[in-house]
Amino acid sequence: MEKKRVLIIDDEENMRYMLQLTLESEGYEVEAASNGMEGIKRVHSSHFDFVICDIKMPKVSGLDVLASVIESSPNIPVIMISAFGTIDTAIQAMKQGAYDYVMKPFKQDEILLTLKKAEERERLRLENQFLRQEVERKYRFENIIGKSSQMQEIFRKIEKITNYKSTVLVTGESGTGKELVAKAIHYAGNRKELPFVAVNCGAIPHELLESELFGHVKGAFTGAYTSKPGLILQAHRGTLFLDEIGELPLNLQVKLLRFLQESEIRKVGDTQTLTVDVRVIAATSKNLAKAVEQGAFREDLYYRLNVVPLYLPPLRERREDIALLVRHFLKKYTQELGKNITHIAPESMKVLLGYEWKGNIRELENILERAIVMTEGDTITTEYFPQELLQLPSQIIVNIPEPWISLKDVLKEITHITEKTLITRALKRTENNRTRAAQLLEISHRALMYKLKEYDLSSPEIP
Template sequence: MTSLSILVIDDEPLMRMSIVDALQAVGHDVQEAADGTEGLALLQTKPFDLVITDLRLPGADGVQIVRACQQAPRRPEVIVITAHGSVDTAVQAMKSGAHDYITKPFSMDELLLIVARVADMVSLRQENVQLREELKSKFAFEGIVGKSQRMRDVLEKVKLVAKTDATVLIAGESGTGKELIANAIHHNSPRRAHPLIKVSCAALPETLLEAELFGHEKGAFTGALKQRRGRFELAHRGTLFLDEIGEISPVVQVKLLRVLQERQFERVGGTETIDVDVRLVCATQKDLKKEVAAGRFREDLYYRLNVVPIELPPLRERKEDVLAITEHLLQVAGERLKQPAKTLSPKAREILLRYPFPGNVRELENTIERAVALAQLNESIEAWDLCGEAQCPFLKGGEPLPDCGFCAVAYSGPTSPTIEDTTLSAARERFERAHILDVLHRADWSKTMAAKMLGLSRKALWEKCKRYGIVTPGDEQEP
């Protein structure tokens, strides 16, 4: 568990000592003060994550302490201890910004549970700050967020290949960022001052595509009223991005092969040979090698295009990126709405990590944008904000929606996903699961490292992950 730095202020020595002992026993760093004056003085000297204070105190009362905490370094959260019957003052303390209150008499378990929740919140906040810092520095490249090893490898390759004139073939499922990478290659290349021209080969029938790429002479076909330059000519000295290259017909394949070999072509219906200096970047969702094997794509063209292959892994195979991209999107949304960036609730985070994202980054982008809109004024995105339905019934405790992928993920979870059980054992499980996820994340998803940090054997951690339905990036995908 995250160890907090805590200040306990209470004038009753016995009460103070038992609280201090209980907190130290679970690993927190605790200081104590016997009255309000001493408490206020300590607040100025050292940063605390949490202050637990009696409401009625000699020197300064709990409400004053709450106010002082808002000015103190690190702005500690406050839990106020109230006597039975002093509900009015407790309400006042909450209104002044206390995090929670607890009424005497209470058990140490009750107090520890509230403290554990604060610890959760603090660690989430720290993680957000850390992620944001990382984004600013080494993981951002032309708006491309990539924290996973595989994406970092891709970005390294992009940086190297951008400097050259080599033909690049980008392969990846829909929404994995192929166009983003093509942009990055052009804008980091010596050709950046010249045009980047894009053509979607899937959008046009064969004859039109041919004319689009190579241009045509006046009268080349019905409707060709004047001469027109093609995309290859327009991209002269720059980069031509051919999207969905797997869709081009055999005739266009031949013509493309010739341009690649000779850097020359003729416009449709023309005889004049045109020389061009174009760098080619292509993208495909299809496995081109399979297309070659099936006889639908020329092998010689395939080798010409596949000089530098860049493969973009699906998002479900790089779960670290799910969180890093989400963080990036939340920050962008926050800036747009002129609000502080929203955070993710532990449950929402868990569902994002387990959801397979068939639409990859594009789907994640849509999901987060929708969730930000649904969460409106709330500080954090809750699990039900991820669902397409404005008020996802299942995640709030009702039946799952039949078509909702997020519901399906939550529903397949082995523990009760939503109903906020009030029993201590349910709360403990909730905490345990969130904490394991947190530590796994900090251990960069190494189970060996996480087990060590948690003080568990690898087997025990594995069993807990299974029990709580925690899927880590290295795990086999669920069917």
């Protein structure tokens, strides 16, 4: 492991010497400076992991050094050495951002322990930074896959709106990526360091929803033993994602509207209001405009939410994204699961391209994950696709060559593929017993034999 570098700044030679020996014997790489000015120069010209600095030095004091280090390298922990009579200064140094201080005279262990603690804090800080980058990487734009013109339009829109506080209403069928888009808006914007709080309005019982969202004070209702901040407050200066907004009961719609208009909330049971700064992104797979017509959703709230509408079209209306998504998930899951799958059979791709995808991208993702888990070779075949995927007639639709227009020809092709698929399935199910297969298909044995020949299935390989 690489040695950690420590800079000691002290005007007392004995002290420098003692510290240097102690630290070097513990495996640190040490440099020493005999006055504040020299110390500052070294910090500027070289890299150190820690600085240990005496408070009381002539000319450039420990506090001056501290201020300079914090300005140029705010992440280096600075440990101050405080002598008798400088304890107040040591506390002031802490306030200014010193990591810690030790009192003279100190034992060797004391300074080592302080360094170890600082090292641990530094490790945690880096880990945290890494995790935050991970989250950002996960939700940054490029992770929303889509080359279709509809998705490109959505990307352009997201880019435009990230840094504004305007309310966004994301709509689209289940699994079209509403939550993903909401997170992308948050993590691409200037609120990314602050919380993204997601609430599923449909998943929390109505009677709890108000206090979940707005919080409550102690004793507000039976069981409210302590006061609670509420999710809106938790999202302060960040983003609140209100999923399934169509499920919000009418009484809370009023309260939400008030919050959106005034940027104020009142906890359940409280007489005070609190001002909050929250960006709201709402999502729904329902037709909210229709809910408004039916009186289930307040019109004023609808308009207040729908400042920036973002509609995610179903996957079947942007089939050009399917192949790209398949490749994306293939890469993601082979990596995650440690599989070595490099190909997807053309037949499988055809099936995926033609399917209806009622569950949209979530359905596609789940089906691929399962296929990747189950596949032993290096190629995804249709073997581990669920039955409904192999069931007609969607795959046929894409199989129809573009110039075809004759209804007769197309229907013949559809019948052809349908029959072939069903016969293969029946044979598989009966383990190649043709008599029973014919029974299942409800055709005569002779008809089956004829069709087997017609479709070139006479010696089918039934796995």
